[in-house]
Amino acid sequence: MRERLKQAQPLVIVLLLVLLTTLGGGYFNEKKENAQIKNQKEKEQQVLKKTLEEKNGQLNDLSRKIEQLLDEKEDPVNEPLTKAVNALFSLVFDYDTSDKEQTVAKRKEKATVYATDQGLSGVFPRDADKVVPSVVTVSQLDKAPEIYRTTQKDTGKEKTALVRLEYSVRIAGSQAQRGNFIYKVTFNEESKKFTTIENLGEKNQ
Known part of the structure; x- marks a missing residue:
C-alpha cells in the first residue's frame, strides 16, 4: 500500500502543479481583463468628458449669440428708427383721398420730417403736387410695420434695415385689396431721417 502511494506521489505532484498553473493563469487572465476593462472605461470617460466640453462650448457660443441679439434689440437706435418707420409709412399708406388734408402733396410735405x-x-x-386722384381711394396699414435690422451693412451713423408692410386699399368703395411691400431703408442716426428708401417689391396675398 505504501509502495503504491509512493509510486502515485509524483503523479499527484504533477496534477497539483497543473492545477496551480491553471488557477494562476486564470487569475492573471482575469486580472488582465479587469485592467483592460478599466482602461476602456477610462477612455470612454475621457471621450465623454471631451464631448461634454464641446457641447458646453457650443452652448456658450449660442448663449453669446443670443445675448448679442438681445443687446441689438435693445440698442437705443431702434427706438428712433421704429418711430420714424411707423410715422413715415403711416403717411405713405394711411390716407383717404376724399380728405383734402390727406393729398399726396400734403402727406409728402409732412414726411420731410422723417426723410x-x-x-x-x-x-x-x-x-x-400734380397728383389728383380721379376716384376716392382709402388705404390703411393692417398692422404695425415689421423691422429687420441688417447690421452687417451698417456704416458709421447709417443704419440699414428691411421694412415689411401689410396694407389694404379700397378704390371707389370696392372690396379691399390686400398686399404687402418690402422696403430697404437707410436711417441716419444723427439727423433721425431716412436717406434712402428702396421698394424691393410686392407679394400679393
Whole structure:
C-alpha cells in the first residue's frame, strides 16, 4: 500500500502543479481583463468628458449669440428708427383721398420730417403736387410695420434695415385689396431721417 502511494506521489505532484498553473493563469487572465476593462472605461470617460466640453462650448457660443441679439434689440437706435418707420409709412399708406388734408402733396410735405429728398423719392412721386386722384381711394396699414435690422451693412451713423408692410386699399368703395411691400431703408442716426428708401417689391396675398 505504501509502495503504491509512493509510486502515485509524483503523479499527484504533477496534477497539483497543473492545477496551480491553471488557477494562476486564470487569475492573471482575469486580472488582465479587469485592467483592460478599466482602461476602456477610462477612455470612454475621457471621450465623454471631451464631448461634454464641446457641447458646453457650443452652448456658450449660442448663449453669446443670443445675448448679442438681445443687446441689438435693445440698442437705443431702434427706438428712433421704429418711430420714424411707423410715422413715415403711416403717411405713405394711411390716407383717404376724399380728405383734402390727406393729398399726396400734403402727406409728402409732412414726411420731410422723417426723410431726406432722396429718401422721399422712394415712396412719393417727385411731382406730388400734380397728383389728383380721379376716384376716392382709402388705404390703411393692417398692422404695425415689421423691422429687420441688417447690421452687417451698417456704416458709421447709417443704419440699414428691411421694412415689411401689410396694407389694404379700397378704390371707389370696392372690396379691399390686400398686399404687402418690402422696403430697404437707410436711417441716419444723427439727423433721425431716412436717406434712402428702396421698394424691393410686392407679394400679393
